[in-house]
Amino acid sequence: MFSKILIANRGEIACRVAATAQRMGIRTVAVYSEADADARHVAACDEAVPIGPAAARDSYLRGDTIIAAALATGAQAIHPGYGFLSENEDFARACAEAGLVFIGPPVGAIHAMGSKSEAKRVMEEADVPLVPGYHGERQDVEFLREQADRIGYPVLLKASAGGGGKGMRVVERHEDFADALKSCKREAIASFGDDRVLVEKYLTRPRHIEIQVFADTLGNCVYLFERDCSVQRRHQKVLEEAPAPGMTQERRRAMGEAAVAAARAVGYVGAGTVEFIANQDGSFYFMEMNTRLQVEHPVTEMITGTDLVEWQLRVAAGQPLPKRQDELTIHGHALEARIYAENPEKGFLPSIGRLRHLRTPAAVHFTTPPAPETGGIVRIDSGVREGDAISPFYDPMIAKLIVWGQDRAAALALMAQALADYQIVGLASNVAFLRRLVLSRPFSDADLDTGLIVRYHDDLFPPPRPVPLPVVALATVAILAGERRAERDVWASTRGWRMNAALARVLEFGADDGDVRVTVTYGDDGWRLACAEAIEHVRLSACAGRDFTLRVGHAVVRGTVVRDGSVLHVWWQGEHVVLDYRDPMVHAGEAEAKGGRLTAPMPGKIVALLVERNQQVQKGAPLLIMEAMKMEHTIAAPSDGLVEDLLYAVGDQVADGAQLLAFKAA
Template sequence: MFTKILIANRGEIACRVIKTARRMGIATVAVYSEADANARHVRLADEAVLIGPAAARESYLVADRILQAAKDTGAQAVHPGYGFLSENEDFAEACAAAGITFIGPPASAIRAMGLKSAAKALMEKAGVPLTPGYHGSNQDPAFLADQAGRIGYPVLIKASAGGGGKGMRRVDRAEDFAAALASCQREATNAFGDANVLVEKYVLKPRHIEIQVFGDTQGNVVYLFERDCSVQRRHQKVLEEAPAPGMTPERRAAMGRAAVEAAKAVGYVGAGTVEFIAHQDGSFYFMEMNTRLQVEHPVTEMITGLDLVEWQLRVAAGQPLPLTQEQLRIDGHAIEARIYAEDPDKGFLPSTGRLIHLAPPTEGAHVRIDTGVEQGDEITPHYDPMIAKLIVWDQSRDLALARLRTALAQYRVVGVANNVEFLARLAACPAFTQADLDTGLIEREQAFLFPEAADPPDEAWLLAALAELLHEGAAQSQRSAVASPWDALDGWRLNGQAARELRLRRGELQRSVAATSVPGGWQLSLGGGAPVQARGELAADGGRLHAQLGERRLHAAVVVAGERRHVFLDGHAHALVRVDTLHTGGQGDDAHGGLRAPMPGKVIALLAAAGSTVDKGTPLLVMEAMKMEHTLTAPANGTVKAFRCAPGEQVADGVELVDFEVAP
């Protein structure tokens, strides 16, 4: 077994590998970019080596620097995680040439499965069923358009060397094919350095089911059952679960045999995933093989009781698989939710910033948090905006769903936009709870998943005001070494008590809370309404609030961030702004302006001409950020007076990009 390994990755997967290696008595070396100098994986590892600037192409994707770090630190093996160089056959070969073990499949297997078109040809020979489509090398746009017409719309364009939803577009009409192809090729080039694509029939209402496989150097290959990854947006997985709902033993065995045949066809060693598109009728097609550990591997671990990273390390060291196929068993049901710094109400645009407050649910035997960040860390524009993976387990799917909903209700994130509430709605969506699954679930359940914004409940305003009063009282107690009547904040007057007014705002809605000190607490009146007796206690973590409003006892949290008061109540987050009547403006105010960059990124293309008149929703320009393309559209009917940016230009968050005049 190895005594020291280097992890050629970052974020939660690097932390995950460090945790397993430490349990096995193996020392770890982390590599990091300048942007990750204080990252959690750097803090956890036994050693850490700087390998370059923030951009991945100048750090995590530079194989020579990673290999040099391994040599300098005496690491015997390199764990590539997922993403970056994990499926790079040249890197695997360079490790072998340097006498360093690559903890993954042989380069030949990566090469065989790395290009989707070549992989499909190989699978066809192995007798694995394939989705109808064009998987060849001819990349002429006109030829690909002809192939799409032959296949029949809708079709799916996919980057041949890619994954993770990048370089992938569904096209429903022939007239949209050229633009979608160009966008896919740009995105594929940026993410994978390869613009080649394949074109396939888009299966209507498909399920995305993948099989976890594992091989060793003795020629043994097993499958560790399936994961259902159908719940996606923009071809990126949002929720994953194991086992797949409705999976029969016969269908599981058939898909497992196909996955094992696929792995054996390329002499596979280590952890891999064979992905299938499955019809509602039970038939399935090979889609691709990911020659690495997958982001969603924890759900497989939860239902099998195994540590797949430990298996990776043992197999890479030459040991046989710990278990045979007959010894593997499924126990219970597991679900994983990906917590991202993104704004679901703005098309899931990534969000950047400091994690001012980060309070995940309590971990235990049935709740697991895999994360690469902690409170105070930054979500930067340089890498994937994942905050954490929340994984839950229970004896049945219904119980696991209930546990997931409880855990999401306890999750508190302040500092970046996030998808926690969206995930909670998704976990409560009837289509999901009833296992009516397909990759279009999010799109077809828009009404449920994106309801009209509602005003915060009265309790949220009252809790924000109560927390404000409690904070003031705590601060006053710390300042006063000796109690003095002049330090009291109870509003005492000679002939009675004075009422204070606290103003709070949510968007255009502003409400006032009148507060009068009474024995044991406060009397609060919202907007001139009936007074409510209120008292409470702030927890030591600075967020949790145990309160009583009238006859109701509430357990909530109120987190202060600048002028904002983030109230977490009943699984919902309400961002209220404390209004200072003596001051206008500030960091809590809503930003207004024209077409501004929603995040730091690079302008890829201008899609309209200066001076042109456009309708609302017309695409104006394309930005690239966090390896994905984002199209900015006209906010209303109007005129594009001028562009304030050019293709190839890096722009900061909030920079005005288009001088746009709304039509009268």
């Protein structure tokens, strides 16, 4: 076994690998960019080596620098995690040439599966079922469009070297093909340095089911059952679970054996995932093979009682697989939710900022499931802590929230509660959306397919509703309690005492549903709150930091309030409500800015200008395309109007909030 390994990654996967390696008595070396000098994975390892500037191409994608760090620290092997260099055959080859063990598959397997078109050819020879499509080398527009016409619309364009949902476009009509191909190729070259694409038939209600496979150097290969990853947005996974709901033993065996055949066809070694697209009728087709550990691997660990990272290390050291196929069984049900810094209400646009408040449910880290007699478990895999920043340089994942229960119903209930207990302030997150998704009828009923979020958009994105009175009471009492804590002397008292009358004052909050106006009348034992049609007596029963217990009328109200500047975040009964406190002293003299400004939603690069100066456009017309966090974002006209000026050229870098063009509304 190795005595020291280097982890060529960052974030939660680096922390995950470090925890398992150290439990096995293996010392670990972290690498970090300038942006990650104080990151959690650096603290988790025994040693740490700087490898360059913040941009991944200058640090985490510099294979030569990483290999030099491994040699300098005496590491015997490199664990690539996932993403970055984990599926880079040149890096795997360079590790071998440097005398280092690459903890992953052989170079030949990476090569065969690294190109989607080559992978399809190999799978066809191995009799693994394939989706109808074109997977060849010809890439001229007219030829590819002819292939799409032959296959029949809708078709799916996919980057040949792609992964993670990047470089993918669904084309519904012949007329839309050329523009979709250009966009797909732009994103593919930006993400993978390779703009080749393949064209496949797009199945209308497919499920995304993947099989975890594992092979050793002694010829053994097993499958550790399936994961259902159907719930996606923009072709990227949101919720994953194991086992797949509705899976029969016969279908599980057929898919597992097909996955093992795929692995054997390329001489696979280590952890891999064979992804299938499955019809509702049970038929399934090979989609791709990921030659690495997957983000969602914890759900497989939870139902099989295995540590897949430990398996990776043992196999890379030449040891046999810890279990045979007949020794692997499924126990219980597991779900994983990806906690992202993103705004679901704005098209899942990534968010950047600092985690000024982070409270998670009570959980364990890196564990296999409990004994059968226990109820359930919550696990969190994360690479960040409160106070850390989510930067524009890397994937905006905050954590993976994993739950295990005796069955799917128990796991769903546990996930809903865990999401209710997850609190984030400082940037936008998808926590509230995930909870709505878990509680939604289609997900609860396992009515799953990759279009679930789009099909049930209106249910998952309900219109804003009036702020409940308990939330208003919590926000109001938090303001009043904060004023009391700020008192310095009797002349600054905010306790509302008056000689001949009770003090009454008005507090105003901005909310998604509109303004909230609260009249507060001070009394000897609390306050009387009048909001809309409701009038209630409110008393503070207990306050522990940001946690409040109130008596609102005859009801007991418990919640958490976190103030971030003028914004109050209120958690109550699983809801997260954001209120903007309009302090009259702070906002005195302010006027709302007006004008035709279209600004960058995040730092990024201009990749296409779709309009010209002095061009008239209609509402919703695409104006320009930005690339940020390796994804394209289209800026559209907010109304009919005139493009007066373009302030940036293609290739220009822009800062968050920068004005992109001058626009005059009609």
